[in-house]
Amino acid sequence: MCKFSAILAGGVSALALSVPAVAQQADASVEAQEAPAAADSIIVTADRREQAIQDYAGTAATFSGEELRARGIQDITDFNNVLPGMTVANNGGNVEIWIRGVGSSNNTELGDPAAAFHYDGVYVPRPSGIGSAFFDIERVEVNIGPQGTLRGRNATAGSVNAIAWKPGIGIWDAEAEIAYGNYDHAEFRGMLNVPLGENAAFRVAGMYLKHDSYYNNVGPIQNVDVAEAEDNKAVRAQLLWEPTDRLTILLAGDYIHEEGTGYTGTNYANPLGNGIDPRDIRNPRDVIAKAFTPDLDTKHWGLRGTITYDAGPFSVEYTGSYRDMVYNYNATTPLTPYYDGVYDNLSRREDVLAGGFVNPGVVLEEVYDNWSRFQSITDSRSHYHELRLFGEDDRLTWSLGGLYFREDQYAFLGSTGDRGLFFQGVEFNMPDVDAESWALYGDATFSVTDRFRVTGGLRYTDDSKSREGVASRYGLALGDGNFSCCGGVRYGTEGFAFAARDRTIFNPDTDGNGAISDAEVFAFWQNGVASFGARDNLDEILAFGPKGGDPFPVAGAPQCLDTVTGDFWTCNGFTNGDPFFNNQFTYAVPFQGQIFRQTGQMQDKFVDWRVRAEYDVTPDNLLYALVATGHKSGGFNDNLGDAGVAPTYDTEKVRLYELGSKNEFWLGDVRGRLNLSAFYNDYSDQVFTSLLSVAQVVDFLDGLGETVPLPENTSLALVVSYSYNAADSEIYGLNLEGGLQLPHNINWNFNALWLEAQIQNAEPIQDFRFQADVAPDEAVFQSINGKRLPRTPRWQLNTSISQSIDVPSGSIDWIVSAGYRSSTFQTIFNSQDFQNPNNPRLRLNDVVRGYATFDLGAGYTHGEGDLRFEVYVNNITNEQRESAIIITQFDNTRFFTRPRTFGARVRVGF
Template sequence: MRKLRTALLCGVAMALATPVLAQNANATSQDPANEPEATDVDVVIVTAERREQDLQDYAGTAVVLSGLDLSAVGVQDLTDLEGRVPGLSVANNGGNIEVWIRGVGSSNNTELGDPAAATHFDGVYLPRPAGIGSAFFDIQRVEVNIGPQGTLRGRNATAGTVNIVPWRPGLGIVDSSVEAEVGNYDQRMIQGMVNFPIGDKAAIRIAGYHLEHDAYYEDVGPAGVGGAEAEDNNAARVQLLYQPTERLSVLLAADWINETGTGYTGTNYANPLGEGINPDDIRDPRRVIGRAFTPDLDTRHWGAKATVNYDGDLFDIEYTASYRDLVYNYQAATPLSPFYEGVLDNLTGPGGLNETLDNFSRFQSITDSQSRTHELRFYDNEGPLIWSAGAFYMKEDQYSFLGSTGDRGLFFQGVEFNMPDVDTESWALYADATYDFTDRFRMTVGARYTEDEKSRRGVAARYGFAIGGDGFACCGGVRVGTEGFEFAGRDRTIINPDTNGDGSISEAEIVTFYFNGVSQFGARDNIDDIFANGPVPGGAANPPACLDTVTGDFWNCPPDGRLTYAVPFTGQIFQQVGDMQADFVDWRIRAEYDVTPDNLVYGLIATGNKSGGFNDNIGNAGIAPTYDPETVTLYEVGSKNEFWWGGVKTRLNGSIFYNDYKDQVLTSLLSVAQIVDFLGGPGSVPIPNDTSLALVISYSYNAADSRIYGAQLDGGFDLPYNIGLDFSLLYLKAEVIDAEEIQDFRFQADVAPTEAVFQSIDGKTLPRSPEWQFNMSFSQAVPTERYGLFDYVISAGYRSSQYMTIFNGQDYQQQNNPRLRLDDEVGGYWTFDAGAGWTPPINDRLRFEAYVNNVTDEVHEAAIIITQFDNTRFFTRPRTFGARVRYQF
């Protein structure tokens, strides 16, 4: 959604999805009657129920990915989980991490948006997960809980949750390790950890990490700027565990992450699609025509937490307090186009190609989030009654900024969303209990009450100045945003341009407000010269020349032409004042029955809610329409089984599910006039004076009810010769069943009014929901006395075709000849990964590994944004390979 704002106003997957069965060096085919119980298969721990239990005993769908298994195939961060868990989609959308699970998710990345899948780091809720990718070091496991988790995990867990669990300190243990890696794209990584005791009752664990690699993007145009997706990241974590008695434990933890590099611009396909070039004909979407300057990313994310556990006589107590501080700062000039034959000719404008490349229309996005959470929980994990009850509180303070410049524009000089005061508070009470009626049958009931409040104070501006010569007969060359340009951002001192308080905004006040939002003009900017003496309608005392064109001729303007006319447009600066309050109840009920100790059947109903919100104001400090929470109700029945099949240890789990998805929130780009009509007409909506009805803003509203259903089957075989074979298969159908007609937000009402109209989306497939998803891995460990231990894993993943927007690529105006610009379909594809390792016999503390991630270099869209001016695509990681050495001291 932040990308939507910018565009609007600026004009292989592998079977790690199933836990690998333990490999036994002495495994042979034997008489099943003499075999040990099937539960001798290694136990995989999951904490979906806020307690440790065997994944096979968990009556629901969850996936556990071990840190070592992820590392074995070159997984670097959270986005690399894309394609590794059936039903899970993770995309880096311009620096914003978007998580979708079984078709439920959110792409609203503004300060008002919330994710639909909750991300946790060691149990702490992250309202903004940017930068958390570099926390993928010294981790024990990643848990993906599929389906609503509203009762126990709470806020915004309608789709499910992702929990990153680091290794914790070990009492009485002295341990340390160091690991170094090199790979393609000049990748270099080093990480290490040390664990040491402090007496008998305390221990500390310290871990550090550094990763850098060159850009995955390559500028193949004449500008020669650096490409996107280069990284230079550092991170550290320290944890102190203190256990003075058997009953009391205290864990203190702090982590720090700094991600720098060139960020994520994506690739805008609008140019080739407008030329009739099929996206499949673009050989490499990361070979682009760059312009202006190299993108620059600086993300700083740190946090601290304290967890106290007390084992009481009647029940246990847990208290967790946390603080997270995130500053995401990114500025870029997006590439003009991917490379294809003839692209440079298509990009050549009136002033020549170099003038096109010298366009410094840039954007800068800043998210500064400070969040605090407190949770007090009482629980008892000893049967026959297992219960948990508690209270949760979260407060998030945000500063949010989005600015852009419109370089070389006669009528558009940029936008600014400057929100210094964005507050969110959420508190909840919950209780959940499981009772064993017999040693085989048990039931669970739970409920959670949540109340959310949100508010925002700030300003939004669209800067439009009519600039030119007399009668606009000549004189372009208006420059803003060139080298050295800096927005004021947080240092802006004027939020309300009506500085004299007379109720109107004069031209002088508009110019003063604009200048207050700029910390420093660029070396070749001239807009500051144009307004040096204030507004100059009809002429200026010393008008600047039409300057800084490559050819000395811009739009046939003579070299001695003068910028003699400059008038600020009024009605484009709006105070943003909004508030929202919502409350809702999540609940669940579940029944479980153990047919045998190794065969479980269950049925459950669970709900989850994603918080509601409000929109930008209609006009200056006008109303900010609200929307209600989304609700997902899951119905699921399943079975989990472990058994011997012809002497082979086997695991086979299956489930069928149905999600009732209510009040789904969609976001359109509507004119003020359309919003007013949508809300009941001018008589129902007060419109502030001087508000342009043609102005287009983003607008979110409850638009649709959908259904999501399917079946999932996963299993594994512990074969002879230490061979493991694991698989997971998901069939998923996600479709809109009842929706209002929604505005076709791929078009802009003030540019294409006949196409930015309301259309039906009934029957459309929900975005990011392939109908078929399959993962499989084949692994083997080969121990030898003479040569040490060899092991390897080969993995394959398949995703059938999927859509990336709710319109499914439909062209309502040209049904028989759809325009390529509206294409949002990603075709089905396979991906393959491989990893191998060797532990030499002379020292089992030494380890060598090699990996190839995405063997066939299958690069596909992870997200697509389509607006009036954009078809911007963000892609999965290209093929990476490397080798590493690890030593444990």
């Protein structure tokens, strides 16, 4: 704790030297800056009540809806570069939020985020699709640090709350906006507010947005599109009724439909394996596409009701919500990013076959026509109910409540291996995944004197999870007598479809004799396929059903397959001189399958608390100190073997210590703000999620002294998503935020963060960048003590300068903003190559180099604001950096921040 003591000492010194200060204006929108904003005009609900952000004794940020538009922010992922300490990545369609090094990459149906996302105060467990809700938004609040008492479970990093504009009683209002930008970006937004008598109002708002892919397909197959094209639609309707001065009823419903090509990332294994440094690839979004266009279909809708009654000495509020989200993604990843020499590397073939070397052109044609695919489905239905009592008088502000949350999920992940001889697919099919949480909480702030206040909060949570389903891996070896042919088994071509939720067999032991025969494995596999592809031949090769022997002859005479058409026939063999190299299948290893029924449950109970003291040195100077905790629920993993043990992991815990000062001041006629906080996070039982083989999981648990009994016929090679408590960590730093309101309506704002984040007291963990059955000498236990936590740049800065100028017909405004992030790592191994420390392999590289971004926006408002024109450029220098990197035995998959975007908007009010 010596580092924390030093931080506190520095913080106290800074507080003692601080001068009286001004309000926070977190980069308020340029349109709203026609006059300097007062401190009490920036409102947050971090303490579950509205208050000026400068009066909030903690760290929070708020972004108005106008600012989101001025900055060109489309969804939550764009916050990656606008708030120090916060990183956001779209990892294969899963939105991951990390705040000051605390986050989670467990995106399975059993995973939970570490930063809680709320939509109008309602917890959203699976935020897929919620990005399209960023229209007609009043503000987005980010609460930094554990919010265990006020925001509940899974808020160890903090919370994000998107707050929509509510209906305005007695107000007729309407607005329409159209926008166009590069990448053929087209957008429409509209809003209508209608008064219903004297005490009710109705508000409806909608949005349509589409743009082309941010990737460029530079390969020879030009009829195939690639990831990150969007075609999204959303609508929200709200009814506000105030039948009496004391009773308020708000009913709301929303519907979001996101389509497009989703988020596949790009696998850099090819260039890295050929010694190409990522820095030498000129454009990371130039890729070589193959097979087919990825297809995303997400439908997300919800209903919500809030009833508030003022009972005099206190108020009662009930919120009930139901949300339904179905995420369905069917995709294949690009072959590789483009670089000089890529085609030579793709056509290289190491196999020396009978008759000579394969024609490189034929190999390339097979590579482009590889339909290996995956499909991911998440169907989440969540119920949220909260009853809260709250009150405020001259000395006491308090809140007391109870919460119930339930989520019912269906989850599916399937893959096919096209043109393969030894691997034909994986399926995870989970029809029954349940989570339930109960909580009771209380929180109160008491004014000891007019200047000194103390806060205490307590929350009890009871969490449980359960799952029933099946996981399977299919394998088949086909070949000639020496298994030396080059490939050609087709599986997953156009027209292929998984059965997914239409599967009817979940227990492959259909005859109930306690053993699973090859015939039962074969039947189970076929039950998981709704339709084979037009050029699939695996079903025809295996049409005779499994036979005994190892190896055994394939139905009759040798079968020859055309690697392009997929046709096969009885033959006596072909040579490499044929137009298309044809493969002979005279023998096959029996159909092999590992089918693991999945069953598990978990229950945990924990208590969160917070204490805080705050003191007004002057009306413009606030000092505070707080300690707060947060928990992220533990859980269980995939079963090891058929209904075998499902290893569990414990609940994560974060304890925050923070000292801060919020200050307003005047320098002559210049109004200023300077806020400082010093913080220390004690992060214990930290959970990491890895893709490990069963053999690696067993070895890992053996290393911890836990013996895992495996059922018979368990495949040690099966790869599972495995979460485990790996280490304790410490995170500390300083945050300096402020600004000046200069003459001529010029506003300057800045936010700077110094952050240290190290892993401490870690058990040696298996290097999950390697697979035990492929690289047993490298998939071994390694120490990660002292490693830096992923996604924690040491230095972060955001700053902006803006101005509003009155002209005879209205006003002109502009804003220029800049951000800087120093380099960071994306995995806990920090790019270390344990076997080659002096010459690390590029494939293990997980560094994101430091970078700066610059944005520009300008607008003209005519008259009283009924007509407005805007232009914007985001990421002016086109800095594209990795927002996430996944490294496995065969992959180094990278997801990137948004490229340079620019456009113009016209908004009309009625």
